[in-house]
Amino acid sequence: MEYSEKVMEHFRNPRNVGELENPDGVGKVGNPVCGDIMELYIKVDGGIITDAKFKTFGCGAAIATSSMVTELVKNKTIEDALKISNRAVAEALGGLPPIKMHCSVLAEEALKKALDDYRTRSAQSASGKAA
Amino acid sequence: MKKIYLDNAATTPTDRRVLEAMVPFFIEVYGNPSSLHAFGQEANHAIEDARYTLASCIGAKPEEIIFTSGGTESNNCAIKGVAYARHEKGNHIITSKIEHHAILEPCHFLEKQGFEVSYIPVDKYGLVDPADVEKAITERTILISIMHANNEIGTIQPIGEIGKIARGRGIYFHTDAVQTLGHIPIDVNELNVDILSASGHKLNGPKGVGILYVKKGIRMLPFMHGGDQEQQRRASTHNVPGIVGFGKAVELAKEEMGKEIEKLTSLRDTLFEGILSTIEFTHLNGHRTKRLPNNVNISIAYVEGESMILNLDMEGIACSTGSACTSSSLEPSHVLMAIGLPHELAHGSLRFSLGRQTSEDDIDYVLTVLPGTVTKLRSMSPLYKKEVK
Ligand SMILES: Cc1ncc(COP(=O)(O)O)c(C=O)c1O
Ligand code: FES
16 A cells, blocks of 8 residues: 555645634544544635634544645635535545545545534524524 | 664564575575485485574474474464364364464354354453463363464463463464564473464564474374475475575574563663653553563554554654554454553554664664654644643
8 A cells, every 4th residue: 555645745744734713614523434533624704715724633544635625625615615525635635545545535524514514503693693 | 864673573674694594595505305416405404404493492303393484374274284183172272362363364264164263352461361261171172372472562471371271181282473483582391382383584584484383293284285395294395595594593593582682671661661751641552571572562642553654654763553544454453452452542553663673773763753753643633632631
């Protein structure tokens, strides 16, 4: 098993590590396959994701896919962000070894959860305002 | 960049003196040891010399040593060879939960063939309790196989005591000594073993050669059928250079064992005490003293092993982990699970296995680099923040 140069580059210098203060959406997921954990935080302004950060407890591929997904979502609309699949993340990294594809699924799920969380929160605050 | 190899439990570099002893047997003394001409006979003498060296190193007779292709073959031979030879006496085998896969898989295979296998649990240090082995014995037990020392956590088992129990009950006793031959003293008589496996590449010898010690009178079916080599117990043309190299490696290891044990034990203790005292939330896996002189296995909480290995590799340090993320099954190490580690701590395990070439500088270097690596990964870890802040 060998990682692509791009994976190693993101692993060596992961982008957007950390948490966001007052995030608009948070996605926390655990990986049933090998037991890893990822948290993704997003900031949304006018339907556009303006910032994203992550924390990950996992392998090289998990860290690299986390890093890549935060890069991919930035400046995307919620609708476009929802279309980002684990395959797209893996492709953006120049591919993953087959045994590591499940790590990119973790990144996709964290993103979906963060987006869901954002929509729940905005629906709540909208109904809150209406009341 | 510095390059530091601390994965000697996986394999060791071949000692230059071993290589030099082997070279003539590729290009000058290349005869088949079974041939009657001078080319063959000279090769035959060389393998008999190696057999003698190996036998005397473990307190055995030369005719009790069978050359094989390595530890895996020796273990397979021992387990299946005894099972098939003695199946009329019984179908029950006792082993431990922390054996190498080269024991566990042959056992799983035999279970599918109708044999029954008891896997004895270990305590938190990885020790097998001889009383548990005794309790597991039934009328139908034909073989007990317990490893001499574990390859992941270095725990050395009370083999002599278990052997005594087996002998008292007339049950064959095998030990996998792949991690111990040439590293700590072995005497098959003191250990009460009937069958023992070892491998050349773990003691600065070549890869692809091993031995099986089989005590005189022990019945086993051969694993390889073919020519008459090894008294018809293991067919195939001898790996002459490999066998010669193995002999040389054992000779060197025996000469240097005393001071090697002293040096490695001191480096080992410096390394794990250094890690435990400079990095918080770390834990030593295995036993503090009933431990191979070259083995350090640490769990570092809140970080994952593969990402540590990759980071350390970038700093020139080679070691290994029992993390689920690095295994093809995506399961954490069965040894770390058997000693009761929680999944997260198995995830964050690192094994540093020292060798003949390891220096004090190497250990200092690891102790300088490791804390930074751990800090970097913990700063990314969602678990660290929660537990600690
Ligand atoms: C305890 C133990 N048994 C068996 C083996 C297998 O030996 P070999 O690589 O020579 O087949 C190893 C080495 O990986 C080992 O550590
Ligand atoms: S996170 Fe465990 S294999 Fe990638």
